[in-house]
Structure formats: C-alpha cells, structure tokens
Amino acid sequence: MIIFAFMFARLRNWWREFRLSLRIKITLSMSAIAIVLLMSSIISILEYKRMSNYVSDMIADDIRNIHVAQRLVDAVDTYNLQVLAVIGDDKLSSLPDFDRTGFLSYCDSLRAGFGEGNVIPMADSVLYAYSAYMLASMELEDVLQSNFIDTRDWYFTRLQPLFGRLRAYLDRLSGEMYAELQQNSENFDSGFYRSIIPGTVAVAVGILLVFLLMFFILAYYVNPIYKMHRSLGDFLKYRHRYTYTFDSSDQLGDLNADVMELTEENRALRRRNSALRDSNKTEDES
Amino acid sequence: MNLKVVSRNVGIALLVSALFMLLSVGVSFLDGRDSAMTPLLISFAITFIVGIFPFIFVRKIPRISLKDGYMIIALSWLLSFIFGALPYALWGGPFNIMNAWFESVSGFTATGATILEDIESLPRSLVFWRASTHFIGGLGVVVFLLLIIPTSSPMRLRLANMELSSLSRDDYKSRANRTVYIFAYVYLVMVALSFLSYLAAGMNWFDAICHSFSVSASGGFSSRNLSIASFNSPVIAIITIVFMLLTSIHFGLLFVTFATRSVKPLRNPILRFYLVSIVVISVVTSLSLKFSNMDLSWGKAFLDGTFHVVSYASTTGFGLSDNSVWPVLPCFMLVFVSLFCGCAGSTTGGLKVDRAVVLFKAIRMQIQKTLNPSTIYEMRLGKRILHDEDIYPHVLYIAMFFMLVGISAILCMLFGDPNGHALTGSLASLANVGPSIGTIGSMGNYNAEPGVIKFIFTADMFLGRVEIYPVLAVFSSIFRRK
Numbered sequence: 134m135i136i137f138a139f140m141f142a143r144l145r146n147w148w149r150e151f152r153l154s155l156r157i158k159i160t161l162s163m164s165a166i167a168i169v170l171l172m173s174s175i176i177s178i179l180e181y182k183r184m185s186n187y188v189s190d191m192i193a194d195d196i197r198n199i200h201v202a203q204r205l206v207d208a209v210d211t212y213n214l215q216v217l218a219v220i221g222d223d224k225l226s227s228l229p230d231f232d233r234t235g236f237l238s239y240c241d242s243l244r245a246g247f248g249e250g251n252v253i254p255m256a257d258s259v260l261y262a263y264s265a266y267m268l269a270s271m272e273l274e275d276v277l278q279s280n281f282i283d284t285r286d287w288y289f290t291r292l293q294p295l296f297g298r299l300r301a302y303l304d305r306l307s308g309e310m311y312a313e314l315q316q317n318s319e320n321f322d323s324g325f326y327r328s329i330i331p332g333t334v335a336v337a338v339g340i341l342l343v344f345l346l347m348f349f350i351l352a353y354y355v356n357p358i359y360k361m362h363r364s365l366g367d368f369l370k371y372r373h374r375y376t377y378t379f380d381s382s383d384q385l386g387d388l389n390a391d392v393m394e395l396t397e398e399n400r401a402l403r404r405r406n407s408a409l410r411d412s413n414k415t416e417d418e419s
Numbered sequence: 420m421n422l423k424v425v426s427r428n429v430g431i432a433l434l435v436s437a438l439f440m441l442l443s444v445g446v447s448f449l450d451g452r453d454s455a456m457t458p459l460l461i462s463f464a465i466t467f468i469v470g471i472f473p474f475i476f477v478r479k480i481p482r483i484s485l486k487d488g489y490m491i492i493a494l495s496w497l498l499s500f501i502f503g504a505l506p507y508a509l510w511g512g513p514f515n516i517m518n519a520w521f522e523s524v525s526g527f528t529a530t531g532a533t534i535l536e537d538i539e540s541l542p543r544s545l546v547f548w549r550a551s552t553h554f555i556g557g558l559g560v561v562v563f564l565l566l567i568i569p570t571s572s573p574m575r576l577r578l579a580n581m582e583l584s585s586l587s588r589d590d591y592k593s594r595a596n597r598t599v600y601i602f603a604y605v606y607l608v609m610v611a612l613s614f615l616s617y618l619a620a621g622m623n624w625f626d627a628i629c630h631s632f633s634v635s636a637s638g639g640f641s642s643r644n645l646s647i648a649s650f651n652s653p654v655i656a657i658i659t660i661v662f663m664l665l666t667s668i669h670f671g672l673l674f675v676t677f678a679t680r681s682v683k684p685l686r687n688p689i690l691r692f693y694l695v696s697i698v699v700i701s702v703v704t705s706l707s708l709k710f711s712n713m714d715l716s717w718g719k720a721f722l723d724g725t726f727h728v729v730s731y732a733s734t735t736g737f738g739l740s741d742n743s744v745w746p747v748l749p750c751f752m753l754v755f756v757s758l759f760c761g762c763a764g765s766t767t768g769g770l771k772v773d774r775a776v777v778l779f780k781a782i783r784m785q786i787q788k789t790l791n792p793s794t795i796y797e798m799r800l801g802k803r804i805l806h807d808e809d810i811y812p813h814v815l816y817i818a819m820f821f822m823l824v825g826i827s828a829i830l831c832m833l834f835g836d837p838n839g840h841a842l843t844g845s846l847a848s849l850a851n852v853g854p855s856i857g858t859i860g861s862m863g864n865y866n867a868e869p870g871v872i873k874f875i876f877t878a879d880m881f882l883g884r885v886e887i888y889p890v891l892a893v894f895s896s897i898f899r900r901k
Contacts, residue, residue, distance in 0.1 A: 152478075153475065153478075158475050158476060161475050162472065162475050162476070165468050165471075165472055165475075168464070168468060169465065169468055172461065172464060172465070176461065330508050330509070330516065331461065331508075331509050334465065334505060334508070335465060338465050338468070338469055341469065342468070342469065342472055345426060345472060345473065346472075348422055349423075349473075349475075349476040349477075352422075352423065352476075353476055382478045
C-alpha cells in the first residue's frame with residue numbers, strides 16, 4: 134500500500150512537471166485522429182467482409198433448401214403417379230420404386246440447414262407422414278395379388294389419404310421454409326444496419342476529435358498569435374506596453390515571454406536613449 | 420461555456436469508463452477470449468482516445484463557473500451513456516441501438532432495468548461490463564472525477580456541491596471536500612464486504628463481484644436470469660437484504676457510526692422514520708402475501724415480502740420471486756415504497772425519505788397554522804430548525820418529480836403504450852428503481868416496450884439520477900437569452 138502510494142505520488146509529480154512540446158502536441162493529436170480513422174476503416178472492411186460472406190452463405194443455403202424441398206415434392210408426386218398407373222393397369226410386373234435413401238437424406242439435409250424455428254418440427258412431421266405412406270404403399274403388392282380387394286377402392290380409402298397428408302405436410306414445410314427465408318431476410322436487414330454502427334461511431338468520434346482539435350488549435354495557437362501580433366503592432370505603432378499573456382506550457386508561451394522581454398528591453402533602451410539624448414541636449418545648451 | 424475546462428473534465432469521466440472496459444477485456448481474456456473481447460477492445464480504444472485527447476492541450480485547470488460545472492455533470496453522464504453503449508452495440512445479439520442505449524443508461528444511472536431476456540447467454544466479459552456500469556454510476560461519474568481532482572482545487576468544491584444531493588451535504592458537518600472521500604470510502608467498503616459475504620455464502624467469484632457491484636450501487640443488474648432467486652439460498656437473500664438496506668442509508672452516517680464506534684448517530688430521526696416505514700410496509704406486504712391464495716409458508720412469505728420491499732425502497736431492484744403473479748395490495752406497496760426510497764447521501768434514487776420527512780412535517784405545520792393562525796411555529800428536524808428557505812427547494816423538487824412522472828406517462832401514452840406500463844414504468848425509471856410490476860416486474864424486462872417509450876424511460880432515468888436540477892440548469896443556460 135505504501136509502495137503504491139509512493140509510486141502514485143511520484144507519478145503525480147512527474148505528470149505535473151511533464152510538458153509537451155508544440156511538435157508532440159500536434160503529432161499526438163493528429164495521430165489520435167489517424168488511429169480512430171484507421172480503426173473505422175478496419176472495422177468497415179471487416180464488417181463488409183463478414184456481411185459479404187454472410188450474404189453469400191445465406192443465398193447459397195436458401196437456393197439449396199428450396200431445391201431440396203422441391204425435390205421432395207417431385208419424388209412423392211412421381212411415386213404416387215406411378216402407383217396410380219400400376220393400379221390403372223392392374224399388373225403386378227411393373228411395381229413402382231421409390232428412392233427412400235435419397236428422400237431421407239434430403240429430409241436430413243433440411244433439418245441440418247435450419248438450426249431452430251418451425252422447419253425442423255415440420256420436417257419431422259413429413260418424415261412421420263412419409264413412413265405411414267410408405268408402410269401403406271408396401272401393401273400394394275398384396276393388394277394386386279389379392280382377388281377379393283378392390284385395388285381402386287384400396288387406393289382411395291387407404292393410400293390416398295396418407296398421400297394427401299404427406300403432401301400437405303410437404304406444402305407446410307415449404308411454407309415454413311419461406312417464412313424462415315423471410316425471417317433470414319429481416320435478420321439480414323437488422324444485421325446490415327448493425328454492421329454499419331461500428332464504422333459510423335468511429336467516424337463520428339473522428340469528426341468530434343477533428344472539431345476538438347480545431348477548437349484547441351484556435352484557442353491555444355491561432356488566437357494567441359493574432360493577439361501577439363496585435364499587441365506587437367500596438368507596441369510598434371503607439372509605443373503601448375506589450376502586456377499580452379496567455380495560458381500555455383509550450384514553445385508559443387516561451388515565445389510570448391521572449392517577445393515580452395524583448396519589448397521591455399527595447400522600451401528600456403529607448404528610455405535610456407532618450408534620457409541620454411536629453412542630457413546631451415542640456416549639456417549642449419549649457 | 421468554457422470548452423477547455425469542460426472537455427478536460429468530461430475526458431476524465433470517459434477515462435474511468437475506459438479503465439473498466441479494459442478490465443472487462445481482462446475478464447474476456449481470462450474466460451478464453453469470449454465473443455465480446457473485440458467489441459470491448461474497440462470500445463476501450465475509442466473511449467480512451469476521446470478521453471485522453473483534451474489532455475494533450477489542456478494542462479492546467481482554469482477556474483470553473485457554475486454554468487461549466489453543470490455542463491460537466493450533464494456531459495459526463497451523457498457521454499458515459501453513449502460510450503458505455505458501444506460494447507453492447509458492437510457485440511450485437513439482442514442489442515440494437517435503442518437496446519444498447521437503454522442498457523447503458525440503466526447501468527450508469529444504477530436503475531437496473533434491462534431489455535435482456537436471457538442474461539446467461541451473454542459472454543461473461545459483457546456481463547462484467549454491465550455490472551461495471553453500475554459500479555461507476557453508483558458512486559456517480561462525477562464523484563470519480565472529483566477523486567482525481569486535487570483537494571485544494573476550488574473547482575472540486577464547486578463540483579462536489581453540484582453533484583452531491585443537497586440534502587446529503589447538510590449533515591454530519593463534513594465539508595464537501597471530505598464528503599467525496601467519505602462517499603468513496605464507504606462505497607468501496609460496501610463493495611468489498613458484500614463481495615466477501617457473497618463468496619462466503621457460496622456464490623462463485625464472478626457472480627459475487629457482479630452482485631456486489633450491483634448491490635452497492637443500488638443497481639439491480641444480476642448475472643443470472645432469475646436474479647437472486649436463481650441461487651435458491653435464503654442466506655444469499657438475507658445478505659442481499661442487509662446490503663440493500665445499508666446502501667440506502669446515508670453514507671456519512673455509516674461513516675460516523677463506524678468512526679466513533681457509537682450507535683448515537685443512528686438515532687437520527689430520518690433513519691428512524693425510514694427503518695420504521697420499511698418494517699411496517701414489509702410486515703403488511705408479507706402478511707398480504709401469506710393470506711393470498713399463493714400458498715406460501717410463513718418464512719417464504721416474510722422473506723419474499725421483506726426482500727422486495729427493501730429491494731424497491733433501496734431502488735436496487737433485485738428479485739426473489741415473480742411479483743407479476745402477486746395480489747394487488749403487495750404490488751401497490753412496492754409502488755408506494757419506490758416513491759420515497761432511501762436516505763439522501765446514499766446510492767439510492769427516488770425522492771429520498773429525507774424529503775418525505777420534510778414534506779410531512781411541513782404539512783403538519785401548515786395544518787397547525789390553519790387551526791391557530793396567530794401562533795408562531797418552528798419546524799425541527801433533529802436538532803436543526805428548518806426555515807422556509809430550507810423547506811421550499813425540497814417541496815418544489817417533490818412537485819417537479821411528480822410533474823415529470825405525469826409528463827413522461829402522458830408521452831408514453833401518446834406513443835401508444837401497448838403494454839400499459841406508462842405510469843409504473845415512468846415512476847420506476849425516474850426513481851431509478853428499475854423493475855416495477857406486471858411484465859416489467861422483478862422477473863420481467865423492458866424488451867417488449869417500443870423504442871420511443873424506451874427512450875422516454877432512459878430520459879427519466881437520467882433526470883432521476885442527477886436529481887433533475889442540473890439538466891434543467893444546462894437547458895436553461897443553453898436557451899437563455901444573453
């Protein structure tokens with residue numbers, strides 16, 4: 134604690150005696166503005182890169198998901214048409230085939246593409262409806278072989294409701310996906326809005342610093358130089374005393390002190406000169 | 420306005436914020452460089468550069484005028500809000516511009532209202548920054564500034580007189596210069612004691628430090644979604660009650676009690692009034708909770724009732740249970756205690772119980788004067804005789820407070836007020852309590868409020884924290900004709 138207090142006191146004394154030269158002041162202030170502007174540009178570039186990657190990924194994901202959903206619908210529709218064709222022909226030889234692995238992998242890819250929201254539950258519902266539909270469609274072979282089951286009746290009472298349910302879930306899945314896409318687009322809007330904030334803040338801070346610098350240069354350098362010039366002019370023209378002082382800890386303050394000293398010396402010399410001249414005149418007259 | 424002196428002192432206030440941002444970066448580093456590290460680092464760099472910039476040119480502190488002093492106070496707070504919102508805005512997540520601003524203002528003014536629905540999903544460094552805003556704001560941004568200004572400076576006296584509540588300056592014969600140190604000492608001791616108590620009660624160091632910052636500042640930000648309820652520990656709840664109560668008592672009084680090792684200073688009439696009110700209201704609230712259809716045990720009813728009454732009276736705003744399901748009477752009690760809050764000279768917001776005592780005494784004297792017009796009465800507060808000029812500013816402040824609550828509520832209603840929190844939200848914000856009742860209750864948040872209403876509430880928080888006058892003084896000095 135004592136060491137800390139001692140160090141603090143030393144630091145405080147050093148700070149009190151520490152003087153920044155004019156050159157360092159200008160360099161430091163300009164560097165501060167440069168750092169802020171550099172930061173704003175780095176932030177802008179990073180944000181641009183991040184947003185650009187985000188947009189590319191988002192568009193790619195959206196296209197892929199829409200494509201996958203369309204494939205699911207197509208696969209189910211095609212299979213159902215094939216089933217209908219077989220039922221129409223009433224032939225066992227040409228039983229339709231369904232790419233189950235492909236269908237399941239499409240469903241899995243949809244589930245993986247959406248982390249949260251309603252798409253995943255809906256994809257699960259599609260899978261359940263698909264399982265029910267497939268289980269029912271497996272009965273087709275038995276139905277065709279059977280002599281006492283009406284194939285068309287079996288289709289309309291047993292398979293078509295399940296197909297309708299699967300199709301409805303697929304439609305709802307597409308709807309949910311479009312809703313997710315809309316949400317993505319809104320998120321993108323807010324993300325874009327947010328991404329410009331850091332850059333905007335840094336630029337605003339830069340502008341604030343520029344104005345502060347302008348004020349300080351005017352207050353600490355330009356105005357004192359003007360006043361020094363005016364006071365010096367008054368001294369030369371009207372022999373007024375040079376009394377101008379201002380608060381400064383750098384070379385301009387030293388310069389002002391030197392000018393004041395010089396003018397005082399000049400005044401003293403002039404006074405001495407005139408006194409000498411007066412005494413010479415008196416001597417001449419006497 | 421003297422821009423040199425204003426910019427230099429506002430710079431000091433910003434450097435304090437920058438220091439805590441750097442500490443938050445340290446927390447992020449310790450926590451495995453979490454996602455808030457870059458936002459905090461950028462915010463630190465920007466805040467530090469802006470804070471240090473005036474020091475390049477302004478070396479000596481020129482004399483400060485009254486107008487400059489008010490300007491320093493208003494700008495120090497405002498810029499702290501703006502730069503304090505940077506880490507949130509840069510991090511993103513639930514923080515859009517308005518939410519970041521709301522969280523920052525609520526943190527610095529030690530209000531403790533939040534827009535966050537899931538605090539535990541935030542990176543720890545950001546939660547630490549959130550708690551740090553309470554720590555900085557609790558003592559007051561300007562008091563930090565005063566600690567740095569040399570003791571002999573005439574500016575220090577002037578700023579201290581402006582920043583510290585007018586009521587707190589009257590007491591305990593401590594000069595304004597010393598008052599600042601007393602405030603700082605007591606505040607830091609409170610932080611240290613509460614931190615150690617929480618650690619001893621079983622909190623981890625991170626939660627302990629966040630809650631100690633929060634409880635000492637009478638803030639209310641917690642590092643957990645369910646606030647104090649998430650610890651499910653009556654010991655932690657009781658520790659919180661004790662510290663909430665201590666931080667709502669005049670710091671000078673606590674200092675004198677400790678320094679003289681005597682309980683005599685605690686016989687203060689204002690403190691007695693405050694403690695008696697707390698006890699009475701706690702009992703009424705607890706009994707109404709017990710006899711409601713919530714099926715609470717006696718212990719739970721008393722713990723919940725007392726905790727929430729002390730939490731609202733001290734303007735801390737921690738929660739131990741969800742008061743949105745409470746009956747009407749205890750909710751009304753909470754709104755009532757959040758009007759007058761704690762003692763002056765503490766970290767609490769609101770009207771302050773000192774003003775309530777002055778108001779009640781003034782009303783009583785007025786009634787006596789009406790009954791006996793020819794009698795001369797004198798009003799006493801302890802040993803002190805109060806004159807009209809002592810009473811007038813406080814009564815005026817109370818009137819102004821209620822007028823502002825009214826204006827704020829009307830503005831909220833004009834902008835829709837879809838959730839019906841215009842009045843309770845305005846009151847909770849202006850008194851710096853934070854939570855109120857309903858969906859903005861002890862377990863709720865302000866996220867559902869529209870942006871404009873959030874902004875109105877933040878304006879209330881700012882006005883409440885600086886006790887209205889400095890902001891009005893700055894506005895009147897800006898718009899006044901020369």
